[in-house]
Amino acid sequence: MTETSASPEHLTSRRGLFGLAGTIALVGGLAACGDSATASSTGTSSTSAAAGTSSDSLVSLAEAFAATLSDEQQSALYQDYTFDNAQNWSNFPNALLAGTVSVGGTASADGSTAPSGDLPSGAAPTADGTGTAPSGGPGGSNSTGRVGVQTDTLSDEQWTAFKALMAAATGTGENEGWDEIQQILNADDYLASIDSGGGYGSGNYFIAFLGTPSTSGTWELQFGGHHLAFANTYTDGALAGATPSFRGLEPVAAFDYDGRTNAPLAQEVAAFTAVLAALDSDQLAAATVTTSDLVLGPGQDWAFPDTYEGTPVADMTDAQKSLVLAAVTTYVADVSSADATTILSRYESELDQTYVCCSGTGQFTARGDYIRIDGPSVWIELAMQPGLVFPDTPHIHSVWRDRNTDYGGLTG
Template sequence: MKKKHALLGFILAASLTAIVSGCGNNEESQNNNQNQGGPPSGGGMGSATVDTDSIVTDVGATLDEAVSVSDDSGSVDKKATKLAKAFLETLSDEQQKSIQYDLTAENAATWSNLPVDIVQRNGILLGSLSEESLKAAKKLFYVALGEQGYEQLVKNLKAEEKLGESSSSYDADLYYVSILGDVSDSSAWILQVGGHHYANNFTFNAEQTGATPFFIGIEPQTFETSDGETIEALATRKDAVYSMIDSLSDDQQSEAKITDQFDDVLVGPGNDGNFPTESEGVLVSELSEKQQELVKAAIKAWVTDVNEEDQKELLDAYLSDESLAKTYVAWSGSTDPEDVGSYIRIDGPRVWIEFAVQSGIVIKDKVHFHTIWRDKEADYGGEFNS
C-alpha cells in the first residue's frame, strides 16, 4: 500500500466541509440524496468507509498501458457480457460478493462526484484488483466507452494522481467498479465505474441504449504528469459548449440567458429524473445553420465518449430534425469559462447536458469544472422509468 493512503479517512472535519461546500453539495443535499435513492446509510458527509488496506495494485502506474480487445464479433452488449464474466472469474469469492448488487433504482443511484471518503460508493476499489483483474476490468471499460471514452477515463485518473500529490483523498486507486444485476445476455445489468469527479453508469441488454447518467468533472483544468505529459482533460467539452454560446448574437444570448444562478450542475447525483418542468433558453431551430452545427458538435463532445455502436444510436436520436426543433441552449452567470458561476445547458427531448464552473478546491487559484450528461428517457437504460 502506498504511503499517501495512510491518512485516508482521518481528514479534518473542517477540510471535509470545505470540499463538500465547494463541490456544490452540503449536508442537507446529502440527506436529500439518501431520500431519493442516493448513497446508502453510512454514505453521508465524512462517513464513507474506504478499505485502503485492500489496495494491492498501483493503478496510476498502469494508466499508459495499451488495452487490446481482440473479440470483434457480436454486439457491444454481447462483448461486454462476455468480458464482464471473464472479469468476475478473476476475482476472489469475497470480491465477487462485494462487487455485485441487485439491479434496483436505489443501488443504481448510488454514485457521486465527491471524494470517496465522503460519499460511499458501490463495489470495490480499482486498487484492490490484482494485475490480472485490473487488465480484465480495463477491457470491459474499453468496450463500453470506446477508445475516446476510455482515454477520458484515463485522463481523469491521471488528474486524481495529480491531486494526490496534495491530499490523500485523491488517487487513481480510489475509483470503484461495481455490477448491478446478473451479467447475462438475456437480462439488463449495469456497469458502474466512478470516484471523485467521475461516474459512469452503463447499462447493457436493456430496452434502450443506456450510457447515462455520466458525470465528469476535473481539477486541475490543465496539469503536467510526472512523465512531462500536459493534459487538459475537459478541453473538448469546454471548447465545444463555449464556442456554441459565443456564436450567439447579443439578442440570442439575451433570449438564452437563465436568470437563476448555478453553483453546480442541476441534475447531478441524487437527482435522478428531476428535470425542470419547463425548458429555458433559445430553440436550436431558431439558430443559423452554422450555429446549429456548433450545437451538434457540443452534443457530440459528450456522446462520442461511448462506444461507436451506441453513440450512433444516441446521436441519431438527439440530432434528428424533430429533436433539434425541440432542443434549447441556455446559459447563466457568465459566458467566460474562467468565471466562477458560468453555466451552460443543452436541453432536448432526451438529451440533457450541463457544464458548470466552480472555484478551485485543491488548486485554490484556479476554477474547476463539473459536467453531467443525462438522457430523459434512457438513464440506466430506461430500467426504472415509471
C-alpha cells in the same frame, strides 16, 4: 510534476462521429454570455473508432474480469439491480461519503461558511462548517459510500481485464471514452500527490455489476469515484441507457502526469465556448439564466424541469446548430461508436426542440460560468465550481443525462 497552462493545441478536438451532421469544425471563441466576441481554433480528424463491440463480446469481457477476482472481490462486485444501487454515485471522494474525511467550505463575505465546490447540488455544509456529506445525500442507502469492488484491491492482471471491458464499452477517440476516463483518474492521482489527506487517488474508485452480465435481462456496468460516474445499462444485449454520466476535473488547465499531458475535458470546454461565441447579442440575451450550478447533479434523479429555458436551437442558423451538435457529441462519444451513433441520431432528430441557456462569462474560466443543452431527450450541463486543491482557479462539474433513458429507464 507541475501544472501547465492550457494551450491552443489542447483546445482542438478530434472527432469521428460527425457523419450524421457532416464534417463539423469546432470554432472556439471568447464569448461572454451577454457579450459576443470571436476567435477560432481548428478541429482535427479523429482517431478511427471501432465498429462497436457485440453484446456477446461485452458479456464475455465482463465475465473474464469477474473470473480474475477473489471470492471476496466477486461478492463486492455483484450487486442487485435496484434503483438504490444505481443512483449510488456522487462527485465526492468516497472517503467523504464514508465520513472519514471532510471538506472545508469556502468563507463567504459575511464570515459564514459556504458550501464547498465539491458539494452536490442542493447540499449544505454541516453546522460545524466542514461540508461533510449530509445524511441521506448522494451515496444512497450505503452509508459507507459506493457499492462494488474498490480499485485499490485490484492486481495488475485484474486491472488489465477491467481495462479491456471498459475499452469495449466506451468510445475510442482521443480525450473521449476510456481515454478521457483514464485522464480523470490521472487528475485524481495528481490531486493526491498534492493533498494526501483529501481522499483522492485512482485507488478510491468502485466497480459494480448491478445484476448479472447477460444478453438477456437487464444489468448495469457501474464505475465511479471522485469526479466520475459511468453507468451503462444493458437490456437484452442492447444499450438501454448511458446516463447519468458525470465528469469533473481539477485542475482544468493541462497538467503533466503519468507520462502524458492531460486535458480530458478541453474538447467539451472548447465546444461550449464555440456555441456561445457564435450566438448574436439577441440570442445571448435570451439564453441568459441565473443558474450557476448543476440542476441535475447527484441525487437529483428524474427531476427534469417541465419547461425549457434559453434560446431555441430552432431559431439558430445551420452553422450554429452544427456547433450545438458538436458540443453534444463530446458527451455521446464517451460510449462505444455504434451506440454513440444511435444516440446522436436521436438527439439530432430532436435538435429543433432543443434549447441552450447559460450564465457567466461564456469562457468557462470563472466560478459560476454555466451552460445547459436541454431537449426532448438530451440534457447536458457544465458548471465552473470553486477550486479546492487549487483554490485560486475554478474546476469543472458536468453531467449528461437523458430524459427518457437515465438508468435505462429505472426509477425509484
